[in-house]
Amino acid sequence: MPNLYIPKKGKVKNILDQSTSDSYITKTLVIEPDEEILFQPGQFVMISLRGFGESAMFISGNPSCSDIIEVTIREVGNLTHHLVRSFKVGDKIEIRGPFGTPWPLIEGLGRDLVIVSGGTGLNSLRPVILHALENREDYEKIKIFISAHCPDELIFTEEYREWVAHPDIGVYVTVDRLPYGTIPVGSSFKYAVGDIRELLESVSLNPDNSLILVSAPETMTRGICNRLVSNGFSQESIYISLQRRMKCGMGKCGHCQLGSTLVCKDGPIFRYDIARTLPDTLL
Amino acid sequence: METDLLILPKKRLNEWVKTLMQEYKVYAPMKNIREHKFDLLEDCNDLTLHYTRTVIPPKSILHPPCETILKYSMDIEKDMDEEIPSIDNPIVLLGVHPCDARGIYIYDVVFGGMYADPYYWNIRNNSYLVAVTCQDPDESCFCTSMSELGPTLQRGMCDLVATGGGEENDDIMQLSSFDEGLFDLLLTDLGDKFLVEVGSFKGEDLVKYDFFETAEYEHMFAKEDIVGEVREKINNKLPSASNIPQILPQYFNDLLWKKESEKCVACGSCTLVCPTCFCYNVDDVTRFNLKEGERVRIWDSCQLLEYASVAEGENFRKDKTARLKNRIYHKLANWPQQFNTLGCIGCGRCIHYCIANIDMTEIISQFKGEKAYA
Numbered sequence: 001m002p003n004l005y006i007p008k009k010g011k012v013k014n015i016l017d018q019s020t021s022d023s024y025i026t027k028t029l030v031i032e033p034d035e036e037i038l039f040q041p042g043q044f045v046m047i048s049l050r051g052f053g054e055s056a057m058f059i060s061g062n063p064s065c066s067d068i069i070e071v072t073i074r075e076v077g078n079l080t081h082h083l084v085r086s087f088k089v090g091d092k093i094e095i096r097g098p099f100g101t102p103w104p105l106i107e108g109l110g111r112d113l114v115i116v117s118g119g120t121g122l123n124s125l126r127p128v129i130l131h132a133l134e135n136r137e138d139y140e141k142i143k144i145f146i147s148a149h150c151p152d153e154l155i156f157t158e159e160y161r162e163w164v165a166h167p168d169i170g171v172y173v174t175v176d177r178l179p180y181g182t183i184p185v186g187s188s189f190k191y192a193v194g195d196i197r198e199l200l201e202s203v204s205l206n207p208d209n210s211l212i213l214v215s216a217p218e219t220m221t222r223g224i225c226n227r228l229v230s231n232g233f234s235q236e237s238i239y240i241s242l243q244r245r246m247k248c249g250m251g252k253c254g255h256c257q258l259g260s261t262l263v264c265k266d267g268p269i270f271r272y273d274i275a276r277t278l279p280d281t282l283l
Numbered sequence: 284m285e286t287d288l289l290i291l292p293k294k295r296l297n298e299w300v301k302t303l304m305q306e307y308k309v310y311a312p313m314k315n316i317r318e319h320k321f322d323l324l325e326d327c328n329d330l331t332l333h334y335t336r337t338v339i340p341p342k343s344i345l346h347p348p349c350e351t352i353l354k355y356s357m358d359i360e361k362d363m364d365e366e367i368p369s370i371d372n373p374i375v376l377l378g379v380h381p382c383d384a385r386g387i388y389i390y391d392v393v394f395g396g397m398y399a400d401p402y403y404w405n406i407r408n409n410s411y412l413v414a415v416t417c418q419d420p421d422e423s424c425f426c427t428s429m430s431e432l433g434p435t436l437q438r439g440m441c442d443l444v445a446t447g448g449g450e451e452n453d454d455i456m457q458l459s460s461f462d463e464g465l466f467d468l469l470l471t472d473l474g475d476k477f478l479v480e481v482g483s484f485k486g487e488d489l490v491k492y493d494f495f496e497t498a499e500y501e502h503m504f505a506k507e508d509i510v511g512e513v514r515e516k517i518n519n520k521l522p523s524a525s526n527i528p529q530i531l532p533q534y535f536n537d538l539l540w541k542k543e544s545e546k547c548v549a550c551g552s553c554t555l556v557c558p559t560c561f562c563y564n565v566d567d568v569t570r571f572n573l574k575e576g577e578r579v580r581i582w583d584s585c586q587l588l589e590y591a592s593v594a595e596g597e598n599f600r601k602d603k604t605a606r607l608k609n610r611i612y613h614k615l616a617n618w619p620q621q622f623n624t625l626g627c628i629g630c631g632r633c634i635h636y637c638i639a640n641i642d643m644t645e646i647i648s649q650f651k652g653e654k655a656y657a
Contacts, residue, residue: 001399001401001404002401003365003367003401004398005352005353005365005401005578006353006363006365007363009359009362050355050356050357050359050363050567050569050576051357051567051569051573051576052567053565053566053567053578054565076594076595077594080594092359092360094359094363218597243593244591244593244599245590245591245592245593247563247564247565247580247583248398248563248565250397250398251397251398252393252394252398252400252561252563253562253563253564253565253580253583254561254562254563254583254585255562255564255583255590255591257585257609257613259612259613259616259617260613260616260617260618260620260621279535279605279608279609279612280591280599280600280605280609281599282599
C-alpha cells in the first residue's frame with residue numbers, strides 16, 4: 001500500500017515576484033521536483049513545510065513541463081507567509097500530489113474558450129492558457145478576463161502581452177479601484193476600472209459555442225455566473241473552481257466535504273449547475 | 284466447516300482470555316468510574332461482557348485520537364520517516380457490540396478504496412474482531428432500525444441497511460465471500476456458557492485451544508430466543524430507515540433545524556463518540572529544540588467553528604445550524620451516495636452523550652410524521 005502522506009522533495013529554482021502590493025505579496029515559486037510530477041490544468045498539490053504543515057495549492061505552471069511545478073502564492077497565513085517572505089532560490093520544499101480533477105478542456109475542443117479570473121484565481125487558469133496557446137488549433141477564439149482589487153494586485157502581468165500576441169486572443173483586464181500615488185505594475189497594459197461583469201458584457205461573446213472557466217472568490221463567481229446565465233450562456237457550459245480547507249487531498253480527512261461531494265476528490269473543478277446544488281457554498 | 288459453532292463454558296472464559304493475553308494485545312470493555320471504556324486489558328478480571336456502551340467506541344484503537352504519521356527533522360536534506368508501527372502481537376478487540384462491529388465495517392469502506400489509508404490498515408489487518416451479542420440495550424439504542432439483525436450478527440452477512448446509492452431499495456447487503464464477515468468470532472451469553480460462532484478463517488486462530496466444546500443446534504435456538512427478547516427492548520426509533528435519504532433533502536431549509544441548533548453548544552461530543560465519524564486534522568508538532576518534530580493526525584469534528592474555515596477568514600459553516608445539518612445530512616442522506624450504506628449504525632451515543640439533548644431520531648421522526656414546524 002503506497003503511503004501517500006509522504007511528500008516528494010523538490011528544489012526552488014526560481015522565485016518570481018507577481019505583485020508588490022503592500023497588503024498582499026504574491027510570488028511564484030518555480031520548483032524542480034526530484035521526481036517528475038505529471039499534472040493536468042486545474043489540479044492542485046499539497047505544499048508541505050516542516051513545522052508549518054501542509055497547504056493545498058493550485059499548480060500554475062505549464063502542464064507540458066512535468067519537470068517543473070509552479071505555484072503562485074499569496075501571503076494569507078502562516079505557511080504562505082513563510083514561503084513568501086523567507087524562501088530563497090535553492091531552498092528545498094516538499095510536495096504531494098497532484099490531486100483533484102482538472103478543467104474539462106476536452107469539452108472546449110472546437111469551441112471558444114472564455115477564461116474569467118478574479119484575484120489570484122488566475123493561478124489555476126494559467127495552465128489552461130499555456131496549454132491552449134501550445135495547442136492553438138484545438139480551440140476557436142480565446143478570451144481572457146482578469147480582475148483584481150487594484151493594479152498592483154494583478155498577477156502574471158508580464159505575460160499578458162505574450163498572450164495577446166497570439167492570433168484571436170483577447171486579454172481584458174479590470175481593477176476595482178486605482179491606488180493613489182503608486183505606479184501600478186504592468187502599467188504598459190491597458191486596463192479598465194470597474195466591475196468585471198460590465199467588462200464581460202462589453203466584449204462580444206458567443207453563448208452557443210463557448211466553454212467558460214471561472215476561478216475567483218466564491219461570491220464573485222456567483223456574480224459572474226449569474227450574469228453569464230442571464231446573458232444566454234447555459235449553466236452546463238460554465239465550470240468553476242471551489243477552494244476549501246484540505247488536510248489530506250485524497251478524500252479521507254473530511255474537511256472539504258459539501259454534501260456527498262468532496263472538493264479534493266470530486267473537484268476542485270465543478271460544473272456550475274452541479275456546484276449550485278451543493279450545500280454550504282456561497283454560490 | 285465443522286468448528287464454526289462452539290461452546291465456551293463460562294468458568295473457562297477467564298482461562299481463555301488469559302491465554303489470549305499472552306499471545307495478543309487484548310482490548311476489551313471495562314468499567315471506568317460510572318461508564319465503560321474500551322481499553323487494553325491488563326487484568327482479565329476487568330473484562331465486562333455485559334455493558335450498554337463504551338463512551339468512545341473501539342474505533343479509537345484502529346484510528347487513534349492522536350497518531351504520529353510522519354517524523355521529520357528540520358534538516359530538509361533528511362527524509363521524513365514513515366511512522367507505521369510494526370505490530371508484534373496482533374490485536375484482539377474482545378467484546379465488541381454488533382453496532383460497533385458495523386461501525387468498523389463502515390471504517391473499512393471509508394479508509395479503503397482508491398487511496399487506502401496505510402496507517403488504518405496496518406492496525407486493522409493485524410487485529411481480530413471478537414463481537415458479543417448485545418443484551419443490555421437502553422432507551423437511546425436504535426440498532427434495529429439501522430440494521431437487519433440489531434443486537435446480533437450473522438456469518439458472512441453485512442446487515443446494514445443498504446440504500447443502493449440513493450434509490451429506493453430495501454435490500455440487505457450480502458458480502459461476497461465468507462471471509463468478509465463483520466466479525467471473526469461472535470460470543471453470545473447463554474447463561475452458564477457462551478455460544479461461539481466463528482465468522483472467518485482468521486477467527487479460527489482464536490479457538491484452537493481446548494477450552495471449547497462442540498455446540499448443538501439447540502444452542503443456536505437458545506441464542507435466537509435471547510436475541511428476540513433483546514430486540515423487544517430496543518426502540519425501533521427510525522422505522523424504514525432506507526428511505527431517509529429520499530425524505531431528508533426536501534427538509535433542508537426547515538425551521539426545525541434552526542430550533543434544534545439553538546440548543547447546540549458546538550462541543551463536538553456527538554462526533555467524538557460516533558463510531559462512524561472519521562474526520563481528522565493533520566498538524567505539525569515541532570519539538571522545543573527546533574531540530575525535529577512529528578506530523579500528527581488528530582480527530583477533528585465538523586461541529587467545531589474552525590472546521591470549515593479557509594484562508595482570509597472565510598468560514599463556510601459559521602452557523603451552528605449549518606454544522607448540525609452537515610453532520611446529520613452526511614450520516615443519513617449523503618453517506619449512501621459515497622459508501623452505499625447509511626452512515627449511522629444506531630448505537631445511540633450521539634443521543635446519550637449530547638449535553639443539549641439533541642436527538643437526531645426525534646428530528647427525523649418529526650419530518651417523517653406530522654410536520655410540527657412549517
